[in-house]
Amino acid sequence: MVRSARIVVICALSVFGVPAFAQDSGRQGVQLGDIDRTADPCNDFFQYANGKWREENPIPASMSRWSRRWQAGESSKDRLRTILEATALTKAPRGSIEQLTGDFYAGCMNETQIDRLGVEPLRPLLTDIRQMKSPQDVQKMIVRLNGMAISAPFAFYSSPDNHDPSFVIAQVIASGLGMPDRDYYVKPDERFIQAREKYQAYVARLFELAGSTKAEAQAATKAVVRMETELARQSLDNVALRDPQATDHKMSIAQLQRLTPRFDWNAYYTASGLTTGDVNVAEPKFMEEVDRQLGAASPDDWKAYLTFHVLDSAAPSLSKPFVEEHFGFHSAYLRGAKEMKPRWKRCVESTDEQLGEALGKIYVEKYFPPEAKARMQELVKNLRLAMKETIEELDWMSAPTKQKALEKLSTFNPKLGYPDKWKDYSTVPVKRDAFWGSTVAARAFNVKDDLTQINKPVDRGRWYMSPPTSDAYYNPPLNEIVFPAGILQPPAFSVDAIDAVNYGAIGVVIGHEISHGFDDQGSQYDAQGRLRNWWTAEDLKKFEARGACVVKQFDNYFVEPGLHHNGQLVLGESIGDLAGAKIAYRAFKISQRGKPAPASVDGFTQDQQFFIAWGQFRGDAVRPEFARTMVQGDPHPIGKYRVIGPLSNLPEFQRAFSCKASSPMVRPPQERCEVW
Structure with a gap:
């Protein structure tokens, strides 16, 4: 379920289904060569329908699953690559979709510079985290990171009010866990025990890449895992999260403040450029635990926790060692991928993720x-x-x-x-020589674009x-x-x-x-x-x-x-x-x-x-x-x-x-x- 959306006004459909095409003559049927004719459709239709295609097209090393559908999705990236390579060579006006997409893609493709810089693009932010001294400093950093789409320990965004979906309110949800869900932290099954071991090794390695000694990395890892485990214990499991009643807790800011007395929500709203209003808190017990951690966890523990989430979020945009470590846990271990996708494809995906409607406008003009x-x-x-x-x-x-x-x-x-209406990204300061900086700028734009919907009538065109x-x-x-x-x-x-x-x-x-x-x-x-x-x-x-x-x-x-x-x-x-x-x-x-x-x-x-x-x-x-x-x-x-x-x-x-x-x-x- 997508967190929020809109309705463009479209007339109710006729009760009569009038065919747009008179006949199928000359049109294409199913892929005959994909069918496994040795299989019985009444015994195993999955094998029958395209078992031959799967036999002849094994999962590529960079993928976790494969079929004609996923192949088509990857082929779309070839089209996007053609678009981006062209815009990267175009001298377009600043703020145009050609300049934005071309410079973002070119910056991502500048692997030599990215590898040379290593962790340096993060250094100012990591230094500011290291200098935190009080719970108030921690709260200010949480606001700052949320503004960069780093949702630790919670996520804050806009969503239609469950009880009046014509109006948008704020939504606060549990976040800030580095593993997929709570069960990975608390269940005793062997597969979860192994996942916890792999995760700790991954966390420690990111700290080492960022300059920590092994001893410092181990101490920081223990702090991260301890805090995340405590947060996980107060999280709903995946089945419970499917029940909208279980995550429906609309309250005023005053009520939210009473729920989490250590966290200054008025300051959060002010720093985010928002006026206060109603908010839905998806998991109140989780937020109570966040509040408890503000009092119980030491400043050093919070420094470790927030530093890790910055590193984890930024890793795909940094030098090769960070990229490889991120891939090793999130893609290889959890998804079974054997190798990374080629650089150009990862850069296509990043551009689409951050500047999707700018790139999409060119895409639909050419291919839809x-x-x-x-x-x-x-x-x-x-x-x-x-x-x-x-x-x-x-x-x-x-x-x-x-x-x-x-x-x-x-x-x-x-x-x-x-x-029907495209987003205007023209104010995003994208540069070819600062890929992480461009990523942060695009993220900040997208966060602000979302937050500006809060306390307004819903925009059904989004x-x-x-x-x-x-x-x-x-x-x-x-x-x-x-x-x-x-x-x-x-x-x-x-x-x-x-x-x-x-x-x-x-x-x-x-x-x-x-x-x-x-x-x-x-x-x-x-x-x-x-x-x-x-x-x-x-x-x-x-x-x-x-x-x-x-x-x-x-x-x-x-x-x-x-x-x-x-x-x-x-x-x-x-x-x-x-x-x-x-x-x-x-x-x-x-x-x-x-x-x-x-x-x-x-x-x-x-x-x-x-x-x-x-x-x-x-x-x-x-x-x-x-x-x-x-x-x-x-x-x-x-x-x-x-x-x-x-x-x-x-x-x-x-x-x-x-x-x-x-x-x-x-x-x-x-x-x-x-x-x-």
Whole structure:
């Protein structure tokens, strides 16, 4: 769930799905060469759909998972590289998007200078941390670091008010842990014990690279781990964090001040250039622990803690030894990557991360044609209609709840490709000879750009993914679904693909995002985006029972012996996949109403093309290390179970491939899950 978002005003979609294209003649079907024809689709559809592609395309050394989808995302960076290499050679006016992106990229690519400087770009900041003497100094440094997007020990940003999403308030959330989540600090499992050992070695190494002796580094590491462990003990786990009620604690500044009496919030607001107002505190117990640490931890402990988080945050922007250490823990150990991505690709990613809409504006002008947006609008229209028909036909939901569900569906706002209004980065002082300085400047701009939304009416035109991003999201308070241009390419989407393929790939993604409005989290928000129950008590019980079926199904999916998915953690994403596949299939049938289409394409029926397209889009090979990390904290299941999980519940899939009732890809009727 994205932390905040907006709704561009778009007219409600027609109840009629009028096809934009009369036929699929001459368009492309699924990738035939990817299919493993030695596999039985009714036994293991994941292997069947693109097992041959995975066999012939092993995971690249720099990646943690791989499929045509991830390959497409990496290929987008080739396009971005072309853009950035051109802007880097352009003598553009200062403040223009060409100057900003070109100089930022050129500064990142100046590896010789970055390596020569080592830790020196951080020296003034590290010196200021070292000179802290009092809790007040610590608080001032926390404000300063937050302004540089270094969120330790908490993060502070803008978010629509859960109870009045037309207005933006401040949000305070737990942060400042160097490992992925609380379990890494407190659980006794061998894998967590090993992670703690690896982490301590990483922390100590960063201190040594910054100039500490081994003894000093060891002492600082102990302080960092002790403080983070205490903070972790008071943090919610990943399952609890999925419940919006558990993180809904709106309060006044006076109440927040009473919660954390040692922290001067008026000073924080003043230093951040903000006027005080209401704030949501996601984890009050965590903030109480932060307050306790302000009194209990020594200045030296705080110096070590904040110094480490500066080093960890800055490491990818510093000299090669820092980059390698950061990669070794975060990418190699936790994700299983075998080598770093090439420098140019990391610089492309950094530019996109910091100046995303500047780079994105050039990207969409070159690579996102108007016809792509038009066809996506057609897909969204039919997905909306399919969800409407599905809700209307539910036999387990009462009329009052149906009315509320349909009202919510009618207020959905789709955003496609890119924002209508682009951010103005012209004041960001980007320089070619100061990469860390440019990074800090861009970060500071982005932080300020976010904070300026606090205590104002929500700006529904804002985006929280850059246009080149190969992903999508749903935002509950603003009830919007967002699809950046970066995901609107094969294998997800193509203007040259037959309808069956587009509906089976991006169509399921669209359905997935729509379904998030009705999953275990999104279902708690009403049509206006308020965190408010709109269900009858009986309907809510039935809905939760249907979700429990999905939980049980995914609890039994193992990534290795003894380690299985947490069904409760992946419930929302799994409901999204299940409902997404179902309503995308229905939308595909809507698109064929009154439109003749060939019975088969390349030897596969239209229905088979639809399901194979989903298998090929989601057919990720995943490294074991990353699978373990995902199972621990990612609300998304690994690719294999995102393919076989939802499809094994669909009678439409069983019919498409003539699967016997006893087939592994067909769940018995008494075990079949259906939420929407």
